[in-house]
Amino acid sequence: MGELLAKSDSSYYPSFLQIHNDVRYALDEAQDIDTHLRPLASHFESLETTDFIEAKHLFKPMFHIIGLVYDHCQHYATASRIVVLLQEICNLVMKQASEHLDPMELFKGEVDEALMKIDETFETLDEFNNEYQEIRNRMGDKWDFAPELVFAKWNEFMNRMQKIKELFSTANTFLKLEKVEIGGVKG
Amino acid sequence: MKLVHAVESVVIEWSHQIREVLKKDSAQQLLDGLDPLPSVEIEFWKSKRAHLESISEQVKSQDQKHLKSLSSSIS
Numbered sequence: 001m002g003e004l005l006a007k008s009d010s011s012y013y014p015s016f017l018q019i020h021n022d023v024r025y026a027l028d029e030a031q032d033i034d035t036h037l038r039p040l041a042s043h044f045e046s047l048e049t050t051d052f053i054e055a056k057h058l059f060k061p062m063f064h065i066i067g068l069v070y071d072h073c074q075h076y077a078t079a080s081r082i083v084v085l086l087q088e089i090c091n092l093v094m095k096q097a098s099e100h101l102d103p104m105e106l107f108k109g110e111v112d113e114a115l116m117k118i119d120e121t122f123e124t125l126d127e128f129n130n131e132y133q134e135i136r137n138r139m140g141d142k143w144d145f146a147p148e149l150v151f152a153k154w155n156e157f158m159n160r161m162q163k164i165k166e167l168f169s170t171a172n173t174f175l176k177l178e179k180v181e182i183g184g185v186k187g
Numbered sequence: 188m189k190l191v192h193a194v195e196s197v198v199i200e201w202s203h204q205i206r207e208v209l210k211k212d213s214a215q216q217l218l219d220g221l222d223p224l225p226s227v228e229i230e231f232w233k234s235k236r237a238h239l240e241s242i243s244e245q246v247k248s249q250d251q252k253h254l255k256s257l258s259s260s261i262s
Contacts, residue, residue: 001194008191012198019202023243026209030236037229044225084214088225095224153222 029075036073040065047092052100053120056127062089063135070139079145086150093128094157097121106164111175115168122161201246208238 002020005013043062047055066085070077101121106114136143148155213231216223 001198004191004194005198008188010191010195012195015202016198019198019205020246022209023205023239023246027236027239027243030232030239034232034236037232040225041229044229048224048226080214084217085225085228087217088223088228091222092224095222 032073032075033081036069036076040069044089044092047096052096052124055096056124059128059131060134063131067135067139070142077142079143079149082143083145083149087153090150090154093125094154097125097157097161101164111168111171115165115172118161118165118168122165125158125161205242208235208242211235 002013002016004010005016010016040062043058043065047058047062050058066082070082076082101117106117211231212218213228213235216227
């Protein structure tokens with residue numbers, strides 16, 4: 001077809017060539033990215049299926065592979081691409097954290113138990129943060145995008161978590177006060 | 188000349204269809220304000236790869252087939 005268009009000097013020939021090249025480029029890109037992302041699939045799966053408390057051990061290997069993908073996958077090594085992936089990972093971690101906390105149940109049970117659960121959740125969340133910082137430091141100048149691009153929602157989520165924790169801590173303190181009996185001046 | 192026109196209109200139609208596939212963006216769900224999970228990203232590239240492989244396969248193989256059927260329908 002290309003030949004025919006070229007010989008007849010068609011005005012569509014350049015766009016025909018263009019689309020050919022675009023397809024070839026896009027195919028290269030998709031193959032490259034698909035191949036490199038595949039090893040991550042199992043990491044995401046285990047993050048989804050592992051109990052959130054146990055999940056803190058999963059972040060290091062996951063970020064390690066992400067670093068490798070960034071270093072070796074030419075088409076994925078741009079801020080706009082990696083930011084998408086990191087945002088989605090944050091979404092996953094937040095989802096798992098909320099499910100672990102089970103907010104509806106949180107208010108029904110004992111306050112100190114709830115507080116324990118909140119602390120556990122924080123442990124995993126903090127671990128995620130630490131591991132992210134580690135990879136970010138390791139990537140150095142290569143990851144020069146603004147953290148807000150990835151963590152806008154995450155930061156809000158952490159603020160809410162902090163508020164929940166404060167609420168339960170306060171409730172806990174009040175409950176302790178309730179048990180205190182004041183014995184008057186004579187003691 | 189007729190053949191050229193026919194080919195041109197096929198090329199135009201293809202271009203539109205192919206552009207649709209090319210312009211798909213893995214960030215679309217994020218831009219739409221949804222909360223996609225990382226599996227979405229993996230699935231996206233898997234399916235984009237499959238689509239493009241099939242497009243480039245078709246462009247190659249259909250090239251001659253199409254041309255034959257076009258020229259026979261015109262003459």
